[in-house]
Amino acid sequence: MEFLVKSGSPEKQRVGCVVVGIFERRKPSPQAQALDAASGGLIGSVMRRGDMDGKLGQTTFLHGLDDLFCDRILLVGCGRERDFDERAYRKACVAAARELDKVGGVDAAHYLTELNVKGRDDVRWQVKQAALATREVFYRFEACKGQDYKKYTRKLSRLVFQVPRRSDLPPGETGIREADAIGHGVDFAKELGNLPGNICTPSYLADQAAELSKRLPAVKTKVLEEDEMRKLGMNALLAVSAGSEQPAKLIVMEYNNAPANTKPTVLVGKGITFDSGGISIKPAATMDEMKFDMCGAASVFGTLQAAAELELPINLVGIVASSENLPDGKAIKPGDIVTTMSGQTVEILNTDAEGRLVLCDTLTYVERTYKPEYVVDIATLTGACVIALGSHAAALYSNNNRLRRSLRDAGNAIGDRAWPMPLWEDYQSQLDSNFADFANVGGREAGSVTAACFLHRFARDLRWAHLDIAGVAWNSGKQKGATGRPVGLLTQFLIDSVAG
Known part of the structure; x- marks a missing residue:
């Protein structure tokens, strides 16, 4: 798995999946709002139907995105915005990783790293935590499996963590380097x-x-x-x-x-x-x-x-x-x-x-x-x-x-x-x-x-x-x-x- 850090708008991503957050009471994050506007209100209609209300750890995939460059959107529930702290952030990142482990595309753009985390204003920390959470979910122990055991093959090979500004790229890259080593x-x-x-x-x-x-x-x-x-x-x-x-x-x-x-x-x-x-x-x-x-x-x-x-x-x-x-x-x-x-x-x-x-x-x-x-x-x-x-x-x-x-x-x-x-x-x-x-x-x-x-x-x-x-x-x-x-x-x- 390759982890990268980039800065760019969610609606312009040509990837297999874009990951964005939704807070409780059907409140889209700024990144989800941008996708909603570009898709003609698709995310809003999904929330109105009750398929996503923003509860912490809830996930929903959206397909058929004719007005967007990406193949699918993954909505991740982040709980109450005012309670979105370190624990909630990690839980949301784990929920996203579990769904990405099932996805068919080879790459994804991860925008949870742009969310405001209570008590944290640290791009390096947010990127590192998201990468560590993803690694935790993706780990498999297969050393002692027999010859007939089908080794797990993951299609997703590249995950791009997004940061708000180009000036955030160096600390984000440090976070990736530390997360890789850890x-x-x-x-x-x-x-x-x-x-x-x-x-x-x-x-x-x-x-x-x-x-x-x-x-x-x-x-x-x-x-x-x-x-x-x-x-x-x-x-x-x-x-x-x-x-x-x-x-x-x-x-x-x-x-x-x-x-x-x-x-x-x-x-x-x-x-x-x-x-x-x-x-x-x-x-x-x-x-x-x-x-x-x-x-x-x-x-x-x-x-x-x-x-x-x-x-x-x-x-x-x-x-x-x-x-x-x-x-x-x-x-x-x-x-x-x-x-x-x-x-x-x-x-x-x-x-x-x-x-x-x-x-x-x-x-x-x-x-x-x-x-x-x-x-x-x-x-x-x-x-x-x-x-x-x-x-x-x-x-x-x-x-x-x-x-x-x-x-x-x-x-x-x-x-x-x-x-x-x-x-x-x-x-x-x-x-x-x-x-x-x-x-x-x-x-x-x-x-x-x-x-x-x-x-x-x-x-x-x-x-x-x-x-x-x-x-x-x-x-x-x-x-x-x-x-x-x-x-x-x-x-x-x-x-x-x-x-x-």
């Missing part, structure tokens, strides 16, 4: 997340890192094997892989496009390619979704790719701590005690709280190796996070106010939100252990908070944030699949860091 990163994360555990193993992720370096030479990759991790004392990470025949991998990807003395930002992703719960085995229902337990790692891959594609002038390190969590005779057991790379000891009360074990050693590795500016870990860490925030926002924990604000604001801007959560010392006592320095779980209360508090014990000397993405990393039910979140949030955070 979209490619999101798709990469989705592909990795949607692959089954028998394909997407820790070794497979290591191979993907090597392939990323081939595609984008600015990204350099190295992989630490279990023997190297053992020498470093990464016993918590290795305890998780003990029950699996698949060896753990610590995958390190470095993108350096700033002066060598510039401290890097480090992204750490939880890469449990399948999580059975180990000896503390999970219920069978929906256990298949535990292939998504590496979506934190997938978001690191996607963000590295997006940053390199945008050639951001930063130093960025992506580290993936990858393992399977399976039960067998060598697997860790409840009551076992492990000594982490930091020297702190942990009593394993629940082997299904394994993500924090692979992350804690990785955080110590980051501190000793990189002396970073910021560290953000991303993990499908706790079901408690889903209970607290549902599927709308990731949980955001941080020991640095500036980093917390930057991540929150980036999420709000891109529509990939995270909500700040407490990291108070009061919660640390829930991790008390009679036999080790502390336990790996803190009981049922505030489970997402105590998991973050566990990680904070290994990040006190870092400017650090933790994103618990258990509620947002994938969809269940009929629309089951990885979402690619929070690639958008993380990439926007990096873009904003360059802008200052």
Whole structure:
């Protein structure tokens, strides 16, 4: 799919489809008014018949346009004009994309990008959001379909986002460039997340890192094997892989496009390619979704790719701590005690709280190796996070106010939100252990908070944030699949860091 930005009148477009908005109470947008006048009142007659009243997300196609150059018009309901905010704009763009995915023409002109969005006067943002919404709808996972499966063929190959003035073309083109990079990163994360555990193993992720370096030479990759991790004392990470025949991998990807003395930002992703719960085995229902337990790692891959594609002038390190969590005779057991790379000891009360074990050693590795500016870990860490925030926002924990604000604001801007959560010392006592320095779980209360508090014990000397993405990393039910979140949030955070 090719995205372009142009400026021109809707009635003069020689394309397969022109997309315009209609507000509630049958109020046409200025672009719809122009088409209505040029067509002799066609849009007005459709609204009078009741085929389009402007409710948010409603769509209607118009054909037989003898007085116009375009083949068809797509009317998109935008809701009440005074309530047309960021959320409504995204919803309208998604509705348009769903209909365009069915259209027969090869090109379309998209005029929703010319609408006034409440609280926004930013062409770059509007074009970027429209492109991202379109990419979200157009994504298909077909990697594991059989030979007899008919691959989806989309006729629409070019989508032109319209802007009001020629002076709006440069910011619009910037929006397209950022949307392309973020979209490619999101798709990469989705592909990795949607692959089954028998394909997407820790070794497979290591191979993907090597392939990323081939595609984008600015990204350099190295992989630490279990023997190297053992020498470093990464016993918590290795305890998780003990029950699996698949060896753990610590995958390190470095993108350096700033002066060598510039401290890097480090992204750490939880890469449990399948999580059975180990000896503390999970219920069978929906256990298949535990292939998504590496979506934190997938978001690191996607963000590295997006940053390199945008050639951001930063130093960025992506580290993936990858393992399977399976039960067998060598697997860790409840009551076992492990000594982490930091020297702190942990009593394993629940082997299904394994993500924090692979992350804690990785955080110590980051501190000793990189002396970073910021560290953000991303993990499908706790079901408690889903209970607290549902599927709308990731949980955001941080020991640095500036980093917390930057991540929150980036999420709000891109529509990939995270909500700040407490990291108070009061919660640390829930991790008390009679036999080790502390336990790996803190009981049922505030489970997402105590998991973050566990990680904070290994990040006190870092400017650090933790994103618990258990509620947002994938969809269940009929629309089951990885979402690619929070690639958008993380990439926007990096873009904003360059802008200052």
